[in-house]
Amino acid sequence: MGVIKKGKAYGLVRLNLKLLGVALLCLALGAGALTALGAAEGEGVDVPVVMYHALLKDGARQGQYVVSPAQFESDLRYLQEHGYTTVLVKDLIAYTKGEGLPEKPVLITFDDGYYNNYLYGFPLAEKYGCKFVLSPIGRYSDLYTDTPDENAYYSHATWAQLREMAASGLVEVQNHSYDLHQSRGGRLGVKKLARESDQEYRRMLAQDLTRAQSAIEAGVGEAPTAFVYPFGAFSKATPDIVKGLGFACTMSCEERVSRITRDPESLYGLGRFLRPAGPSSQEFFEKRMGLGP
Numbered sequence: 001m002g003v004i005k006k007g008k009a010y011g012l013v014r015l016n017l018k019l020l021g022v023a024l025l026c027l028a029l030g031a032g033a034l035t036a037l038g039a040a041e042g043e044g045v046d047v048p049v050v051m052y053h054a055l056l057k058d059g060a061r062q063g064q065y066v067v068s069p070a071q072f073e074s075d076l077r078y079l080q081e082h083g084y085t086t087v088l089v090k091d092l093i094a095y096t097k098g099e100g101l102p103e104k105p106v107l108i109t110f111d112d113g114y115y116n117n118y119l120y121g122f123p124l125a126e127k128y129g130c131k132f133v134l135s136p137i138g139r140y141s142d143l144y145t146d147t148p149d150e151n152a153y154y155s156h157a158t159w160a161q162l163r164e165m166a167a168s169g170l171v172e173v174q175n176h177s178y179d180l181h182q183s184r185g186g187r188l189g190v191k192k193l194a195r196e197s198d199q200e201y202r203r204m205l206a207q208d209l210t211r212a213q214s215a216i217e218a219g220v221g222e223a224p225t226a227f228v229y230p231f232g233a234f235s236k237a238t239p240d241i242v243k244g245l246g247f248a249c250t251m252s253c254e255e256r257v258s259r260i261t262r263d264p265e266s267l268y269g270l271g272r273f274l275r276p277a278g279p280s281s282q283e284f285f286e287k288r289m290g291l292g293p
C-alpha cells in the first residue's frame with residue numbers, strides 16, 4: 001500500500017510541475033496559446049505492458065520466465081475485475097491515427113512463441129475474452145512445424161497453431177527476429193558488433209527481420225507491425241534501421257509504463273514489465289507495475 005501512496009504523491013508533484021510550466025508558458029505566450037497547449041498536454045493514454053514467456057504447471061520449473069497457467073488466469077481475472085481492457089498493437093496504431101482506446105488499456109505480451117502459450121494461454125484468452133501479443137522466434141516456428149513435437153516443457157508453437165490463434169482475433173503475432181534470439185559470435189540479440197561496419201550491420205539486421213516478416217506473413221496470414229527486441233538489447237544504430245524497415249512499434253524490456261499519444265513516434269521503445277512467478281496478481285500489478293487498484 002505504501003508504494004501506491006508514494007505513486008499518488010509523485011503524480012501530484014508532477015502535476016504541480018506541469019501546472020507551473022503551463023503557467024510560465026502562459027505568461028510568455030499569452031492566454032490564447034494556453035488552450036492549445038492544454039489540449040496537447042491532456043492528450044495521451046498510459047499503456048502498461050506485461051511480458052510473459054512460458055506457462056508451465058510444474059512448480060519446480062517456475063521462476064523469472066515461467067509462470068503457472070493458474071497465475072496467468074489470476075492475472076487476467078485481476079485485470080478484468082479492475083476495469084482493464086486488453087488491447088493489441090493494432091489498437092495503439094489506430095489510436096495514433098485518431099481512433100479511441102479503452103479507458104484503462106493494458107497490453108499483454110508473450111515472448112519466444114512457446115507451444116505452452118498455445119496449450120494453456122490461448123484457452124484462457126478465449127475464456128476471458130482477453131487479447132495478447134505473441135512474438136515467436138521465426139527459426140523455432142519453422143523447426144517445430146517441420147518436426148512436430150508437442151511438449152509443454154520445450155516445444156515452440158507451429159505456424160498452424162500461431163495461425164489458429166491469430167484467426168481468433170485474440171492474438172496478434174509480432175516479430176522477435178528470425179534467428180537472432182541468442183548470444184552468438186559475441187552478438188547479443190540484435191546488437192551491433194564492434195568489428196561490423198554500419199553497412200554490414202544494417203544488411204544483417206534487415207535480412208533477419210525481413211525473413212521473420214515473410215515467414216510470419218506466410219505462416220499466419222498477416223505481417224507484423226511491431227518488433228520486440230530479443231533480451232531488450234539494441235545498439236545506437238538499431239532503432240532507426242528497425243523504423244526504416246517499416247515497423248510502427250518496438251518493445252523494450254525497460255520496466256516503465258509508456259504514454260501513447262497521437263504522435264506515431266510514441267509507439268517506439270515501449271516499456272514492459274517482466275511477470276515472474278511468485279508475487280500475487282495484486283502484488284505484481286499494484287506494487288511492481290504501480291497500477292492503481
Ligand SMILES: [Zn+2]
Binds near residue numbers: 111112176181230231
Ligand atoms: Zn525473447
